[in-house]
Amino acid sequence: xxxxxxxxxxxxxxxxxxxxxxxxxxxxxxxxxxxxxxxxxxxxxxxxxxxxxxxxxxxxxxxxxxxxxxxxxxxxxxxxxxxxxxxxxxxxxxxxxxxxxxxxxxxxxxxxxxxxxxxxxxxxxxxxxxxxxxxxxxxxxxxxxxxxxxxxxxxxxxxxxxxxxxxxxxxxxxxxxxxxxxxxxxxxxxxxxxxxxxxxxxx
Amino acid sequence: xxxxxxxxxxxxxxxxxxxxxxxxxxxxxxxxxxxxxxxxxxxxxxxxxxxxxxxxxxxxxxxxxxxxxxxxxxxxxxxxxxxxxxxxxxxxxxxxxxxxxxxxxxxxxxxxxxxxxxxxxxxxxxxxxxxxxxxxxxxxxxxxxxxxxxxxxxxxxxxxxxxxxxxxxxxxxxxxxxxxxxxxxxxxxxxxxxxxxxxxxxxxxxxxxxxxxxxxxxxxxxxxxxxxxxxxxxxxxxxxxxxxxxxxxxxxxxxxxxxxxxxxxxxxxxxxxxxxxxxxxxxxxxxxxxxxxxxxxxxxxxxxxxxxxxxxxxxxxxxxxxxxxxxxxxxxxxxxxxxxxxxxxxxxxxxxxxxxxxxxxxxxxxxxxxxxxxxxxxxxxxxxxxxxxxxxxxxxxxxxxxxxxxxxxxxxxxxxxxxxxxxxx
Amino acid sequence: xxxxxxxxxxxxxxxxxxxxxxxxxxxxxxxxxxxxxxxxxxxxxxxxxxxxxxxxxxxxxxxxxxxxxxxxxxxxxxxxxxxxxxxxxxxxxxxxxxxxxxxxxxxxxxxxxxxxxxxxxxxxxxxxxxxxxxxxxxxxxxxxxxxxxxxxxxxxxxxxxxxxxxxxxxxxxxxxxxxxxxxxxxxxxxxxxxxxxxxxxxxxxxxxxxxxxxxxxxxxxxxxxxxxxxxxxxxxxxxxxxxxxxxxxxxxxxxxxxxxxxxxx
Numbered sequence: 001x002x003x004x005x006x007x008x009x010x011x012x013x014x015x016x017x018x019x020x021x022x023x024x025x026x027x028x029x030x031x032x033x034x035x036x037x038x039x040x041x042x043x044x045x046x047x048x049x050x051x052x053x054x055x056x057x058x059x060x061x062x063x064x065x066x067x068x069x070x071x072x073x074x075x076x077x078x079x080x081x082x083x084x085x086x087x088x089x090x091x092x093x094x095x096x097x098x099x100x101x102x103x104x105x106x107x108x109x110x111x112x113x114x115x116x117x118x119x120x121x122x123x124x125x126x127x128x129x130x131x132x133x134x135x136x137x138x139x140x141x142x143x144x145x146x147x148x149x150x151x152x153x154x155x156x157x158x159x160x161x162x163x164x165x166x167x168x169x170x171x172x173x174x175x176x177x178x179x180x181x182x183x184x185x186x187x188x189x190x191x192x193x194x195x196x197x198x199x200x201x202x203x
Numbered sequence: 204x205x206x207x208x209x210x211x212x213x214x215x216x217x218x219x220x221x222x223x224x225x226x227x228x229x230x231x232x233x234x235x236x237x238x239x240x241x242x243x244x245x246x247x248x249x250x251x252x253x254x255x256x257x258x259x260x261x262x263x264x265x266x267x268x269x270x271x272x273x274x275x276x277x278x279x280x281x282x283x284x285x286x287x288x289x290x291x292x293x294x295x296x297x298x299x300x301x302x303x304x305x306x307x308x309x310x311x312x313x314x315x316x317x318x319x320x321x322x323x324x325x326x327x328x329x330x331x332x333x334x335x336x337x338x339x340x341x342x343x344x345x346x347x348x349x350x351x352x353x354x355x356x357x358x359x360x361x362x363x364x365x366x367x368x369x370x371x372x373x374x375x376x377x378x379x380x381x382x383x384x385x386x387x388x389x390x391x392x393x394x395x396x397x398x399x400x401x402x403x404x405x406x407x408x409x410x411x412x413x414x415x416x417x418x419x420x421x422x423x424x425x426x427x428x429x430x431x432x433x434x435x436x437x438x439x440x441x442x443x444x445x446x447x448x449x450x451x452x453x454x455x456x457x458x459x460x461x462x463x464x465x466x467x468x469x470x471x472x473x474x475x476x477x478x479x480x481x482x483x484x485x486x487x488x489x490x491x492x493x494x495x496x497x498x499x500x501x502x503x504x505x506x507x508x509x510x511x512x513x514x515x516x517x518x519x520x521x522x523x524x525x526x527x528x529x530x531x532x533x534x535x536x537x538x539x540x541x542x543x544x545x546x547x548x549x550x551x552x553x554x555x556x557x558x559x560x561x562x563x564x565x566x567x568x569x570x571x572x573x574x575x576x577x578x579x580x581x582x583x584x585x586x587x588x589x590x591x592x593x594x595x596x597x598x599x600x601x602x603x604x605x606x607x608x609x610x611x612x613x614x615x616x617x618x619x620x621x622x623x624x625x626x627x628x
Numbered sequence: 629x630x631x632x633x634x635x636x637x638x639x640x641x642x643x644x645x646x647x648x649x650x651x652x653x654x655x656x657x658x659x660x661x662x663x664x665x666x667x668x669x670x671x672x673x674x675x676x677x678x679x680x681x682x683x684x685x686x687x688x689x690x691x692x693x694x695x696x697x698x699x700x701x702x703x704x705x706x707x708x709x710x711x712x713x714x715x716x717x718x719x720x721x722x723x724x725x726x727x728x729x730x731x732x733x734x735x736x737x738x739x740x741x742x743x744x745x746x747x748x749x750x751x752x753x754x755x756x757x758x759x760x761x762x763x764x765x766x767x768x769x770x771x772x773x774x775x776x777x778x779x780x781x782x783x784x785x786x787x788x789x790x791x792x793x794x795x796x797x798x799x800x801x802x803x804x805x806x807x808x809x810x811x812x813x814x815x816x817x818x819x820x821x822x823x824x825x826x827x828x829x830x831x832x833x834x835x836x837x838x839x840x841x842x843x844x845x846x847x848x849x850x851x852x853x854x855x856x857x858x859x860x861x862x863x864x865x866x867x868x869x870x871x872x873x874x875x876x877x878x879x880x881x882x883x884x885x886x887x888x889x890x891x892x893x
Contacts, residue, residue: 039881043450043874050867057292058267065271066289070704070743077731242886284700284770287853294853295860439886447879454872461868465861466672469773477774477850478766487809 073203075195078134086151088139091202095139095147096190097163098200101174106132108161109175118178119186126175126186128194136200137176137187141165148172148187163187234420239438240445241426243603247321248424248445249452250314256453257307258412262405264300265349268293272352274398276391279354280479298468299460304346305471306460308494311339320546322534323425329526331418336522338411343495345404348397350492351389355476360489362389362397368502371512388482428603429534436604488563496560497553501579503564504572514576521583528583531591538597542590549582660807665783665840669847672862675855676848678710683827684845685709687838690825691818692768695760697748700769701849704742708852709845716742723747761801763814772843772850779847781807786839789817 074091076098081087086099101109109123127135141148143165149155150163150172158164158171160179165172170181177186192202211222211229222228271290273282286293315335318324324332351362366383370376385392423432432438439445463470471493475486491499501518505511521528536543556575562568600606668677685706688698703720707713720740725747728735740747749765750756757764772778784807792804792811802812819835819842827833848854 039874039878043871043878046871046874050871057295058263060291061267061293061296062270063291065285065291065293066704067285067702067743068289070702073741080731281700288700288705294857298857443882444886447875447882450875451872451879454868454875458865458868458872461861461864465857465864468857474774474776477770 071203073201076200076202077198078200079198083133085153088151089202091138091190096202097135097137097139097151097176097187099135099137101133101135105161105174109173109177112173112177119184121175121177121186123175126177126189131194134200135174135176136190136192136202138190139163139187141167141170141183142178142185142187143168143170143181143183234416234441235446236440236442238420238441239423239432239435240441241424241432241603242437242439242444243426243428243607244424244445244448245427246448246452247313247317247427249449249456250310250317252449253310253452253456254307254314255412256456257303257310258405258408261300261303261307262409264296264303265402265405268296268300269398269402272398274352274395276354276394276480279352279394283353295464298464300349301472302460302463302468304349304492305463305494306456307342308346309459310456311342312494315339316550320536321425321427322429322529322531322536324526325529325532325534326526327422328418328425331415331422332526333523334411334415334418336519338408338415340519341404341408341411345401345408346492346494348401348404350476351394351397352401353476354394354480356478356480356484356486357473357476357489359389359480359482360485361491362393364489365491366393368512368515371509373509390482425534426603427535427537428600428606429538430599430603433602434604437602490561493557493561496558497556498560500556500560500572501576503560504569504576514580518576518579521580525583525587529587529591531587531594531596533596533599538599539590539594540597541594542587545582545586545590549578552578552582660809662777662780662784662807665780665843667779667840667844667847669779669844669854672858674858676709677844679829679831680841680844681709681848682711682845683825683829683831683833683838684841684843684848686827687819687825687842688768688845691838692842693746693749695749695756695765695815696768697750697765698746698769698849699748699767701746702742703740703744703746705849705852709848713742720744761814765815768846768849770850772847774850778850779843782843782846783839785813786819786842787836789820 071092074089074096076087076089078098078100081098081100083100084102084105086097088095088097090096106123109126112123114120114122123132126137139147139151144167146165146167148158148163148165148170150157156164156166158180160171160173162172162174162176162179164170165181165183168182170183171179172183172187173179175186176189178184190202192200195201208223209226209229211219211226212232213219213222213228218228268286271282271286271293273279283297286297288294290296318332318335347361347365351358366380366389369379369383372379381387383393384390385396426432473490475489478486490496498515498518502511502515505514531539531542533539536546552575556572556579559568559572559575600609668674668680688696703716703723706716706719711719720742723740723744724737725740725744726735727738730736750759753764766774772782775781777784785805788805788807790804790806792798796804796811798804798812802814803816804811805813819838822832822834824835825833825838831837851857
């Protein structure tokens with residue numbers, strides 16, 4: 001210890017161009033008393049915690065802001081939609097499919113063995129009670145986010161009369177459930193409620 | 204050891220593998236670890252590190268803010284208010300960015316003041332100093348364009364007045380102004396390009412800062428005595444001595460910063476900038492941000508358009524010539540009994556310039572601005588060259604170590620020449 | 629030692645002086661002295677008096693909002709002065725806002741929802757001027773931050789109407805106000821009689837009380853983050869003080885090693 005203390009700092013520039021500093025001249029951590037190591041540890045970790053806490057506002061600022069979270073809802077008038085027709089409305093920047101199903105389509109959706117589905121859900125869980133003819137789903141393929149075809153009469157509706165995603169070939173049935181292709185899940189259901197027999201509020 | 208690889212001292216095998224191929228660890232070790240640094244820095248030497256940290260804070264908050272900001276005259280003011288109200292912690296980021304600009308100037312002004320007092324601009328550090336002046340000018344441009352972005356009244360009229368400075372240039376002036384505006388007044392094209400440049404320039408500054416540091420590490424730092432280190436006894440490794448000393452400065456800096464951001468976030472701003480820009484009405488009393496006021500005062504001191512602009516520009520440009528205007532071989536003002544007072548007076552003079560810059564353009568403020576502007580230039584052009592010839596400096600200590608150790612014992616100080624202010628710390 | 633003290637002092641002084649120009653500026657050039665109103669949100673630990681702010685919103689709604697917009701606020705923001713979600717929804721539904729276009733391409737009116745912005749009294753600035761003798765009633769969202777004196781100024785202005793002193797002539801359609809810069813204001817005294825607004829909480833609605841309440845509301849509207857900001861600030865300062873102590877101890881310890889190594893001669 002004594003000779004350590006007696007030795008001068010080992011860095012040795014002999015002139016203003018201090019490029020020749022000896023890299024071995026670092027003062028080694030071990031030589032200080034224990035108190036300093038503890039202090040250094042305490043100060044270091046305290047500072048690290050502070051930096052960590054301060055990072056949060058930066059990260060959180062990129063989360064949805066209050067105005068985005070306070071989304072307005074979308075009202076949809078159902079009366080003009082004839083049986084067999086579908087319309088697309090915008091909600092939260094995404095398309096929502098509102099489909100007026102025919103009796104045949106409802107029948108198709110009901111007759112499926114739920115247990116065999118990739119994402120098992122009975123048709124009754126896909127619609128509101130007593131409103132079997134109205135299927136309302138978010139029109140975003142659960143594979144990688146494309147909008148499936150099947151809204152227009154001229155669109156392909158896939159092998160199950162529902163929707164067909166042209167990007168990677170997922171097929172959805174008349175309850176918006178995935179039946180074939182790479183999509184893992186059924187088309188998602190938005191939160192919605194019937195405000196009258198012919199009006200629905202999404203959101 | 205394989206041919207062509209760097210000879211690394213790092214012991215950790217992974218880090219060593221990297222370091223032998225790209226010696227960044229060795230470089231940091233060499234430039235910030237063992238880097239031999241004069242042992243007698245006082246706390247004025249904190250401001251370089253503080254400026255670096257401030258730059259990082261400004262870029263971090265600015266990049267995040269730009270994700271929410273809309274550079275369009277119809278949306279800018281509203282998007283800033285949305286940041287303040289609806290974006291998570293948006294108010295914190297915006298206030299930190301706005302007050303960060305003020306902190307940046309406080310820090311850089313102190314850094315420059317230290318440079319001028321201790322003669323750090325003198326040989327061999329002339330280029331280091333000139334690069335610093337370039338950084339200062341880039342900062343001013345960045346700050347000015349940033350202030351335009353919220354598109355309040357002061358933003359708009361500040362932009363109008365400052366861009367109109369260029370119209371003082373003979374013949375082509377008006378064309379340059381139209382070109383700057385991208386139209387016939389400060390408008391949407393102006394706002395868009397200012398936003399683009401405001402985003403770009405900080406990265407240019409970062410690049411120039413690296414040049415500044417590279418140049419610093421060639422010559423090494425100056426120190427309060429203004430004499431070069433003569434041997435190992437005069438220097439200490441940068442780490443842990445100056446990392447720990449800088450840390451204290453950082454805490455004090457953050458305290459001041461926090462007080463501004465959390466308790467008086469609009470103190471350094473102007474209420475008029477919370478009024479949306481209106482091209483039809485100029486505010487009754489327009490002033491630039493506080494950090495421009497000394498230069499603004501010089502501009503207004505001259506009752507001639509071109510003259511005023513030239514003087515204001517000259518107040519900055521003259522700094523590039525300072526290393527040659529002051530030809531005294533003694534750096535530190537501690538050993539220059541006359542120059543020291545001339546410089547302290549210059550410092551007060553600069554603050555007075557800032558004060559009159561914020562006053563209306565009427566008497567007696569114009570007269571004060573004229574006197575102070577005259578002294579600002581006289582200091583550089585007359586006093587320093589003259590003193591270099593006639594002043595008799597005090598005797599310099601033989602070495603840094605000798606000076607430091609002499610006063611450790613706390614004996615009586617001879618002539619104050621070799622004080623070590625940080626002894627207590 | 630003496631010199632070291634003086635350099636440090638110079639440093640402190642210079643940094644302090646750096647702040648002076650702005651401070652001096654903030655005093656303004658027109659020497660109108662504003663009376664100091666006692667507000668609940670003053671000081672480091674001050675908070676917005678929720679009841680006062682809610683009454684202030686009532687004053688804004690029933691008096692000011694006839695001419696002044698607050699376009700940066702939405703009804704949902706009123707949660708910040710203590711309204712519940714249900715109260716906000718009920719309040720919003722009292723207002724009709726424009727929406728659309730509907731399927732026929734027409735704009736239509738519907739009851740406001742919490743997410744809607746405050747209803748604006750005029751569709752645009754030109755309409756606002758036309759209805760107000762050419763004067764534009766300014767938006768009040770950030771008014772407290774946009775005027776020297778802030779809430780004190782708002783309160784003073786609202787209670788500062790008086791007969792013009794002798795020798796001062798007031799233009800047609802203008803009003804004398806002690807605290808308005810130039811003393812001629814286009815706005816007629818908005819708060820002019822006790823009981824103009826009927827408070828639900830039985831606070832007596834004197835002109836002064838209404839002015840205080842609406843100033844509180846506007847102060848909140850301009851700086852809704854104020855309470856959170858100061859609370860964070862206090863925690864930040866405490867944190868920095870502790871960290872500062874630790875860093876100082878570490879620094880001292882590190883430098884002591886250097887000093888030990890070379891004892892004073």
